[in-house]
Amino acid sequence: MVFFSMNVPSSAPRSNIPDMPSVDDLLPYLRQIDENRWYSNFGPLAQTFETRFAQRMEKAHKLPDKTLSCVGLASGYQALTIGLRLLGVVPNDKVLIPSVTFPACPLAAAPLGAEAILSDVDPQTWTLTPEIARQAASKMKLAAVMSVCVYGFPLPAEEWDAFSRETGVKVIIDAAAAVEAQKYPETCLVAHSLHALKPFGIGEGGLLVARDPDLIQQARERINFGMKDHITYQTGENAKMSEYHAAVGLAQLTRWEDIKKRRQKIYETYKLFFESLQDLTSIHPLLEKTIASSLMISLKEGNALEVFNRLQQQNVAVHHTYLPPLYEHPAFAGLEVTGKEGANEIKHKALGLPFHAFLSDEEIGKIVQKLRESL
Ligand SMILES: Cc1ncc(COP(=O)(O)O)c(C=O)c1O
Incomplete structure (x- = not known):
């Protein structure tokens, strides 16, 4: 089963096409970089991006001003590694991680010398739930849980807070x-x-992102070689966000409302076409609660692999993002696994369809028609 090839020919159908700012959108910010002559190391654009991002999220979640602190990093993977460091994870600690997620999650525990424990996931939400984590915590000493918003599905924030308070186990979402x-x-x-x-x-x-500004201040030191006032007091790495990336981030903040609208429109169109397929397949209900990054469907027959192959033969860019479960990846074969039932069920019923802002109604109609013929 092929998940993603770095050698995709440009004519091949694409399951996802980024919705990025144009050169014109970027120019005002790039000019600021020219003027500042500051390119990395917590420059003015990175600082402005962090402040504006936090303000935007406070507004979206109706939180008082300055509730959130955030720091920009070079990648999501590094946000996970540094996040685990901030939670106090040290060599040989156990970190519970869902087995249906991106490989970045267990890989992020590796530089700390921590042991990733692969957890089963709930077959309804496709996520590692606080209940599943509670069961694991009753059987082994966990230092932390990394719960994952697979496919952008939001997790119950209050329930994870309650889990952490009750068990004393730290959580990174x-x-x-x-x-x-x-x-x-x-x-x-x-x-x-x-x-x-x-x-x-x-x-x-x-x-x-955290509510505790001190934690984010510590993150700033960790992503800059563990240094404070040019002295390294603790281990760290170089995971800073450059000014060029912050420039793109600032441009994206101005485009964010439009990005959301475009994705919502594609999602609504798919939903309309799916009404006629109700008895055979459905769009995962949690996609309703997010700004969809991919269109995940659930096949009632549990024949995802066959349908995947048939659609691929018809030139549809189907995908199996976050599948197979990580315990089937050779690199993770040695990891302890708490259970496989939920993850295996998802493996047989989950399928991803092309999803991006540039799909026309006609293209979506054709994809759904080909799906109908492949079921
Ligand atoms: C669930 C999840 N976690 C972590 C990552 C890693 O993020 P990045 O590619 O920014 O390092 C990804 C990337 O796809 C992801 O899907």
Whole structure:
């Protein structure tokens, strides 16, 4: 099963096309870089981007001013690694991670010498739930849980706060593709990916968001070689966001409302076409609660692999994002797994259809027609 090839010919159908700012959108910010002659190391554009992003999220979630602090990073992967460091994860600690997610999640635990434990996921929400984490925490000593907003599905912030308070286990929410859709909990850290293929894409980048400004200040030191006043007191790395990436981030903030509208329109069009397929397949209900980054459907027959192959033969850019479960990836074969039932069920019923802002109604109609013929 092929998931993504770096050698995709330009004529091949694409499941996702980034919605990025044009050169004209970027120019005012690039000119500021010219004037400032400041290119990285917490420059003025990165600082402005962080402030504006936090303000935008406070407004979206009706939070008082200055509730949120955030720091820009070079990638979502690094937001996870640094996030785990901030939670105090040290060598040999166990970190519970869902087995239906992107490989970045267990890989992020590796530089810390921590042990990733692959958790089963709930077959309804396709996520690692607080209940599943509670069961794991009753059987082993966990240092942290990395719960993941797969496909941008938002997680219950209050429930994760309650889990963390009750068990004492720290939580990082990997809200990679769930910018704005994910609420910011009281205690848990939130990481975003700003990769080009995410709804809020800047090329490569990430964000760590927390209510505790001290934690974000510590993140700033960790992403700059662990340095404070040029002295390294603790381990760290170079994971800073450059001014060029912050420029794209600032341009995206001005485009964000339009980006959301375009994605919502594509989602609504798919929904209309899916009405006639109700008995055979459905769009995952949690897509309603996010700014969709991909169109995930659930096949009632559980024959996802066959349907995938038939659609591929018809030149439809189907995908199996976050599948197969991570325990089937050779690199993770040695990891402890808490259960496979939910993840295996999802493997047999989940399928991704092309989803991006540039699909016409006609193209969507054709994709759904081909799906109908393939079921
Ligand atoms: C769930 C999840 N976590 C983490 C990442 C890693 O983010 P990045 O590509 O920005 O490093 C991704 C990227 O696709 C992701 O989907």
